[in-house]
Amino acid sequence: MAKQLLLVRHGKSDWGNLDLKDFDRPLNKRGKENAPEMAERLVNKGFKPDLLVSSPAKRAKSTAKYFAEAYGFEQIQYETSIYEANTTALLKVVNDLDDSADKVLMFGHNPGFTDFANELSNADIYNIPTAGMVLISFPFDSWQLVSRGTGDLVFFDYPKNSDEV
Numbered sequence: 001m002a003k004q005l006l007l008v009r010h011g012k013s014d015w016g017n018l019d020l021k022d023f024d025r026p027l028n029k030r031g032k033e034n035a036p037e038m039a040e041r042l043v044n045k046g047f048k049p050d051l052l053v054s055s056p057a058k059r060a061k062s063t064a065k066y067f068a069e070a071y072g073f074e075q076i077q078y079e080t081s082i083y084e085a086n087t088t089a090l091l092k093v094v095n096d097l098d099d100s101a102d103k104v105l106m107f108g109h110n111p112g113f114t115d116f117a118n119e120l121s122n123a124d125i126y127n128i129p130t131a132g133m134v135l136i137s138f139p140f141d142s143w144q145l146v147s148r149g150t151g152d153l154v155f156f157d158y159p160k161n162s163d164e165v
Contacts, residue, residue, distance in 0.1 A: 003138045003146065004103045004154070005094060005120075006047065007113050008067065011035040012130040013059040023057045023083065034131035034159040035063045039070035041157065042133065049073075051101035053093070055082035055108045063131065064107040082108040090116045097143040121151040132158030 011031030027035065049071065054064035056078040064076045081089050090112055097104055110128060117123045117134040128134060136151035 001102045001141055003140055003143060004047075004135060005138070005146075005151070006042070006049065006103070006105045006133055006135045007117055007128070008038070008063065008105060008107045008133045009110055009113050009128045009130055010055075010057070010060040010063040010107060011066075025057075025059055027059050027062045031059065031063070031130065035066040036070065038131045038133060038157070038159060039067040042067070043070050045155075047103065047135070049101075049103045049105040051098065051104045052076045053079055053082070053097070053104060053106045055085075056080055057083050057109070060107045060109065064105075067105060067107070082106070082112075084109065085112045087112065087116045087119045091119075091147070094146050095144050099142050099144075117153075117156075119148050120146070121149070121153045123153040123156065125156055128156075129158040129160065132156070 011027045011034050013025040013031060014028035052064055052068055052073055054060050054076050068076055079093050081093055114125055114128045117125055121136045134156050135154040137154050138146050138151050
């Protein structure tokens with residue numbers, strides 16, 4: 001079974017409280033609107049994930065929870081290494097995914113996610129906006145085989161994209 005990785009950048013975060021550490025920044029109003037809207041859009045596309053993996057940073061966690069809710073998922077797997085990760089760290093997370101999961105939703109941050117999407121596939125995306133999502137498919141039955149340039153971009157979607165790709 002081919003593998004599909006859906007990268008979701010966290011929703012727009014709140015910069016109101018400058019005393020908060022970056023890790024603890026919550027979603028702002030727009031983030032709280034965009035995340036469930038994008039989750040709904042994904043459900044409507046007929047995409048059904050087997051696993052949800054997220055950065056433990058508050059804004060990524062909150063975004064993941066909206067998607068978990070939309071799919072009736074009880075569990076989200078948190079991976080500390082997704083936070084502030086570069087493409088090498090992100091690839092390690094992907095290579096370590098359980099092969100019983102064919103479709104994985106991964107929640108995290110820029111610039112890592114945009115770089116990662118471009119490195120895995122021919123996506124050529126300038127920037128994944130907040131709450132944006134990129135679906136990449138791989139012709140493998142094991143996540144360990146995923147590496148640079150082995151994926152194909154299936155779609156790239158984001159809140160302000162009215163004509164869905």
